[in-house]
Structures are given as structure tokens and as C-alpha cells.
Amino acid sequence: MNTIITRYNTTAIALHWLVALLVFAAFPLGMYMHDLPLSPTKLQLYSYHKWLGITVLLLAVLRVVWRVTHAPPALPDNLSRGQQIASHVTHQFLYVLILAVPISGWLMSSAKGFKTVWFGVLPLPDLVGKDKALGEMLSNVHESFNYLLLALVLLHIAAALKHHFIDKDGVLLRMSLKGERS
Amino acid sequence: MIQRCHMLLAGGLLLCTQVQAVEFKQVLANESSVTFAYKQMGVPLDGKFNKFAAQLAFDPAKIAKAQARIDIDVASIDTGSTEANDEVVGKLWFNAKTYPVASFVSTGLKALGDNRYEATGKLSIKGRTQEVKAPVTFQAAGNRGAFDGSFTIKRLDYAIGEGEWTDVGTVANEIQIKFHLVVKVAPSKK
Ligand code: HEM
16 A cells, blocks of 8 residues: 555654653552562552652643644545544544543552652642542442553554554554654 | 739629649640641651550740650551551551551640640650651640641651561651640649
């Protein structure tokens, strides 16, 4: 196929992969640290997890700002209307979740009585007070959002691979790190 | 000497009694508190001891005779999370089974003026005793008064947190202890 590919710009591509990298680190870390017995290592991992997560939140805000101020490159015209809607909806949900997952973590921490101090330096405000029941509720919310995120990320990856290897329509290249930058 | 007057309304009599000294002797445990603050991975946290007993004798006019003793039931600690509460009573931290009580026994009190004092005493935790100094303020209102003070200890001086927990990069070595003791006058019966 020799469809002309219009790529995302450098900022969008950099933010996309940075967020992906950090989520791929924060997610397994969250799963792993949770069941550890209390130890200095556990306390350190919890902090690293929170720092990573807040970094994701910051980058996610930047991504949303980029997205509302820029139109993404038009999709190749081989995509059916249904595919276009599906991709659009998935992307919207992904944006929501990369915000909602860290925000739920931040609120959970506050509710559990642990202030989040980004990189041990910048204290974030506690938007909710200490409240045990709320903390447990938010822990479940954080977990559920994460499973939703996992499901959508898997779908997102599957779709990207399908476009690349089956449809061969260059959709993956729009966000690829390699290739010409616009 | 302080004069105390009570108006007896029924008889319209003014009755004055002389009280030898205002000695604050009775500690109101329910209104008092022993709390602490520390940092974990740069995160400020605080906790408290729910059970402690305090004996005290304090007459603002006779500082040299002031005495205080506070016995803390270390197992009554509340660090703010159940997981940590279970951990810190254990061997590596307070070892509450072997050392159930932490105590402060005063050795002296110095008046700094303006209701401010400096208390010195011996703090014993987990079988280790260290001299501590704490600035204290005392505010009296009627027959009640309140002491407020704080001082900072290094937890490793008392072996609070052994083994892997000696890592002060995770749980800081400095622990600030704050106390608020509400006291009442025990009028002398002379
Ligand atoms: C991209 C961002 C994040 C991802 C992908 C993520 C992912 C996860 C995952 C998968 C778990 C395990 C869930 C479970 O099985 O209970 C977890 C747990 C946890 N996360 Fe996050 N997280 C993120 C951001 C944050 C932030 C920003 C904070 C706090 C500031 C945070 C605090 C926590 C805490 C405290 C737990 C343990 C929950 C518990 O002990 O009940 N997370 N996270």
C-alpha cells in the first residue's frame, strides 16, 4: 500500500510513548508492591509507584491540552465508519483513564492518611481528609480503573498490530518513534 | 499566697480561705495527649499513644520541687495505619512484649520566664535510657493548667527499628514527640 501517512507531531509522539513507558512501569509495580510484607523496600516501592503515577498524571494533562489544541492527523480512508468510531471512543476512554487512574491513587493516599510527596520533594495537597472507609473505597476504585485501563490498553495494542500486520495501512507508523518528524 | 473567696449567696457572706500553694497535681488523662511526628520517604506522618499515665507535681512558685513522670503503654501506639501498628509493637521496633512501658522521669525544671520552662529528664524506651531536654509552656486558668512541649529524639538511640529498619532513608531517624498535659490543682488541706 502506498497511502500517504500523516503522522502525529513530535510532541504528541514523545508524550504518547513516555506515558506508555511509565504506565508499563507503574502498573506491574502496583500489582507487585501490594502483597509485600511491610519492609523498607515496600515503603520505597509505594513511593516510587506514587511518583511514577503523578508523573503520568502530569503528562496526561499535557496530552489532553495538546489534544484539545491540535487536530490529530486524519485517519486513512480505508477505515470503515464503525472502525473510526471505535477507535475514537477507545482513545477518549484512554485519555480519561490515564487521568482517572492516578487521580484515584492520589485521593486514595490522602484518604488513607498518607500525603503524596512527589519525588520526596513536592507535597501535593490532600483533596480529601483522612477517612478509612473512603480510603478502602478509593483503593477499589483505583484497582477497577486499572483493570479497565489494562483491558483498553490491550485492545489498543491489538488494534495497532492488526492495522500494521493485517491491514498494512500505516496507522501504527503515525505514532511510531521512527520515521520522519513533522 | 493566694486568696480564694467564695460568695455564699444564701447567707450573703463572703468567705475567704487561704490556700497554701497552688500545686497542680492531678493529670486529666482524657484531655491530655502524647503524640509524635516523623517522616517516611519524605512524607510527614503523625501518630499517638492512646494509653499513658502521668504523675505530676508542679507549683509555679516552687519550680525546684517540680516533678513529673509519664509512663506510656507502648502497645497503645497508633501510627495511623493498622499494618504499621502491628509492625511497630514487634521485636524490631518497640518489642512491646519485653518492654511494655516507655517512661519519662523528670530530673529538673528551669524557668525561662513568660510561662516558658525547660524540662530535663530521663527517657527510657526499650531498656535504653537517654537524657532529654524539652521546652515546655504552662498556661493556667483557674484551677486548671496545661503543659505543652515537644522534643526530638533519634529513634536509633533507643534501637527503635532494628535490622533492615535501621535504614533512616526510609523511616527518618528523627521523631518529634509532643505532649499536652492538662492538670488540675489539688488544694492542700492545711
Ligand atoms: C499511571 C498511573 C498508575 C497506574 C497504572 C497504577 C496502577 C496500580 C495498580 C495496577 C495497582 C494494584 C491494584 C491492586 O491490585 O490493588 C496499584 C495500587 C496502588 N496505587 Fe497505583 N497506579 C497509578 C498511579 C498511582 C498514584 C498517582 C498513586 C498515589 C499517589 C497510586 C497509589 C497506589 C496505592 C497506594 C496502591 C496500593 C493500593 C492498596 O494498597 O490498596 N497509584 N496501582
